[in-house]
Amino acid sequence: MKKTEFLFFAAFLILLAIFTGPREIPFSVQMYGSMLFIALVGIPHGAIDHIIFMEHNRVSPVVFYCFYVGAMGLFIAMWLLFPCVSLVLFILLSAYHFGQSRFSDLEQLPHTVNGLLSWSWGCSILFGLFYYKNAELAGLLQSAPDIAQLEGAFDIQIYAWLLPFSTLLTFLLLVWALLRRYIQTERFLSEIYFLLLIHLCFYALPLLVGFTLYFITLHAASVLSEEFHFLRIRRPGLSVWKFIFLLMPYTLLSVLGGSILFFLVHYGWVDTSNLLLAFILVSALTLPHSIVMHGFYRKTTTSL
Numbered sequence: 001m002k003k004t005e006f007l008f009f010a011a012f013l014i015l016l017a018i019f020t021g022p023r024e025i026p027f028s029v030q031m032y033g034s035m036l037f038i039a040l041v042g043i044p045h046g047a048i049d050h051i052i053f054m055e056h057n058r059v060s061p062v063v064f065y066c067f068y069v070g071a072m073g074l075f076i077a078m079w080l081l082f083p084c085v086s087l088v089l090f091i092l093l094s095a096y097h098f099g100q101s102r103f104s105d106l107e108q109l110p111h112t113v114n115g116l117l118s119w120s121w122g123c124s125i126l127f128g129l130f131y132y133k134n135a136e137l138a139g140l141l142q143s144a145p146d147i148a149q150l151e152g153a154f155d156i157q158i159y160a161w162l163l164p165f166s167t168l169l170t171f172l173l174l175v176w177a178l179l180r181r182y183i184q185t186e187r188f189l190s191e192i193y194f195l196l197l198i199h200l201c202f203y204a205l206p207l208l209v210g211f212t213l214y215f216i217t218l219h220a221a222s223v224l225s226e227e228f229h230f231l232r233i234r235r236p237g238l239s240v241w242k243f244i245f246l247l248m249p250y251t252l253l254s255v256l257g258g259s260i261l262f263f264l265v266h267y268g269w270v271d272t273s274n275l276l277l278a279f280i281l282v283s284a285l286t287l288p289h290s291i292v293m294h295g296f297y298r299k300t301t302t303s304l
Contacts, residue, residue: 096122
């Protein structure tokens with residue numbers, strides 16, 4: 001079991017005990033706690049995209065930043081013009097990105113199969129989250145009038161079909177990989193176990209808490225570990241503290257920039273809801289980050 005998997009498992013048991021206890025945890029505590037851990041672990045995992053990209057591509061920093069900011073601007077413009085389409089693209093992009101990081105070490109698996117497995121696995125966990133926590137999602141969407149138009153994208157009837165389809169496809173692809181000896185029996189059983197455990201986590205814990213736990217442990221922390229091992233090979237003197245120092249500038253910039261925007265929303269200087277702003281910001285950051293990581297995974301394979 002990887003360290004990040006053990007951390008996820010242990011944290012899940014602790015949170016399960018907390019949230020099934022007699023005392024109800026206020027939503028504000030859940031929200032601020034999730035924001036804190038995302039700031040500490042989630043945001044940093046994309047804070048060295050510029051370094052990762054330029055290690056593989058001999059381009060100037062100007063070219064990289066034009067690409068990165070341009071991709072963000074494109075997605076923001078799409079949100080303003082086509083919010084429903086943008087949401088669907090964001091979900092599918094996130095699903096593939098989550099799955100790709102999960103199976104990044106399966107270098108021997110054919111690219112087409114690996115891509116389909118990554119997409120179906122990511123869809124399975126996200127569709128599970130939307131299905132199990134549909135009532136919570138509906139309540140959040142209804143609390144923000146400018147995002148109520150997106151409620152149809154979370155119709156529970158849609159996920160009643162998409163959830164079993166994506167989960168079954170993931171299982172069949174893993175069975176195929178096992179029979180063709182691309183993965184061993186131990187890896188097969190581990191993937192089935194953790195897929196079920198993630199679903200159980202999303203089912204048992206509140207929406208924000210369950211997703212944050214998965215995101216910071218099985219995704220962000222895992223990616224950070226891959227990035228560290230990759231850079232340590234390229235930069236033999238790299239220590240954990242030096243790696244953290246590399247993460248700090250754009251982590252702090254992202255936290256500061258996001259805080260300023262939410263401050264402006266809070267005082268009515270930006271005419272949007274916090275929820276819509278969160279969707280736009282996260283998706284705008286996800287697009288260029290996922291492109292950078294796609295190139296990273298295609299050109300190098302690292303394991304924890």
